[in-house]
Amino acid sequence: MFRRATIIATLPAVDIDRADHFYREVLGFERVYLDDPGAEGALNVYQASDGTKLALYQRGQTLADHTVITFIVDDIDAVVDDLTSKGVRFEQYDFPGLKTDARGIAGNGQSRSAWMIDPEGNVLGITQLPPRSQ
Amino acid sequence: MLNDSTIITLMPAVDLRRADRFYREVLGLTPMSLSENAVAEGLIAYRTASGTQLALYQRGPTTADHTVLEFVVSDLEAIVAGLAAKGVVFEQYDLPGFQTDAHGIVHDGQSLSAWFKDTEGNILSLSQP
Numbered sequence: 001m002f003r004r005a006t007i008i009a010t011l012p013a014v015d016i017d018r019a020d021h022f023y024r025e026v027l028g029f030e031r032v033y034l035d036d037p038g039a040e041g042a043l044n045v046y047q048a049s050d051g052t053k054l055a056l057y058q059r060g061q062t063l064a065d066h067t068v069i070t071f072i073v074d075d076i077d078a079v080v081d082d083l084t085s086k087g088v089r090f091e092q093y094d095f096p097g098l099k100t101d102a103r104g105i106a107g108n109g110q111s112r113s114a115w116m117i118d119p120e121g122n123v124l125g126i127t128q129l130p131p132r133s134q
Numbered sequence: 135m136l137n138d139s140t141i142i143t144l145m146p147a148v149d150l151r152r153a154d155r156f157y158r159e160v161l162g163l164t165p166m167s168l169s170e171n172a173v174a175e176g177l178i179a180y181r182t183a184s185g186t187q188l189a190l191y192q193r194g195p196t197t198a199d200h201t202v203l204e205f206v207v208s209d210l211e212a213i214v215a216g217l218a219a220k221g222v223v224f225e226q227y228d229l230p231g232f233q234t235d236a237h238g239i240v241h242d243g244q245s246l247s248a249w250f251k252d253t254e255g256n257i258l259s260l261s262q263p
Contacts, residue, residue: 004182004183004184004207004208005182005184005205005206005207005260006182006184006186006205006206007143007182007186007187007188007203007204007205007206008186008203008204008206009141009143009202009203010200010201010202010203010204010259011200012200027136027137028135028136028137029136029137030137047137048136048137048138048139048140048141049137049138049139049140050140050185050186051184051185051186052140052141052142052185052186052187053141053186054141055204059200062198062200063197063198063199063200064196064197064198064200064202065197066144066145066146066193066196066197066198067144068143068144068198068202069141069142069143069144070141070142070144070189071136071139071140071141071142072139072140072141072142073136073138073139074138078135079135079136079139082135125144126136126139
């Protein structure tokens with residue numbers, strides 16, 4: 001019964017209008033739902049591919065320090081270059097087994113990923129999977 | 135251009151094997167790869183029948199105090215009863231204009247919502263629009 005559910009990632013926003021601008025104008029999502037605009041409980045839903053969605057809701061500063069969602073893309077180089085040209089700054093990491101290159105992309109021989117922080121403080125990932133697992 | 139991507143919700147796990155049992159056996163989600171392999175690699179992804187996905191990865195306790203994902207369902211009361219029978223404890227909230235009933239369900243007009251924590255401390259919600 002539960003398997004039929006649709007999963008929506010929910011991310012807190014300090015300023016939902018600022019978040020809305022970033023997710024629509026910079027990341028390029030279509031907003032498909034708007035609940036209680038301007039109210040304390042404002043919530044926006046954005047649509048991506050394959051029926052996947054994310055929601056942003058007015059709440060306050062996130063306390064999460066982990067990557068809360070990742071976007072699976074076909075061409076991470078093109079996406080990172082495009083977003084960089086729009087002013088997005090990609091995180092630089094240098095851990096054992098995880099080191100980003102100058103553009104902020106890290107590969108482990110299989111998948112390649114990059115990370116950015118939205119204006120609300122949520123850590124977002126971008127991932128290109130190896131061809132065989134897509 | 136990211137509107138062409140597929141979104142996967144990511145959640146940290148303290149004990150990936152324990153989390154895997156919860157997501158498979160209690161929530162009934164389908165792992166996208168063999169659980170044993172995925173546990174060894176530190177990340178397990180699950181999908182629902184509608185194709186949307188979540189993934190858990192070995193990391194440590196979450197620091198998030200917000201609801202990280204919502205399962206949109208069509209039969210929330212039956213699911214809450216089913217999960218409660220399997221030992222899931224639903225959160226109780228009593229805030230102005232926002233109160234859960236004895237089952238942990240908030241009624242807002244026609245729509246219903248409920249909240250629970252997974253074994254790793256991630257706050258999940260159910261909603262029926």
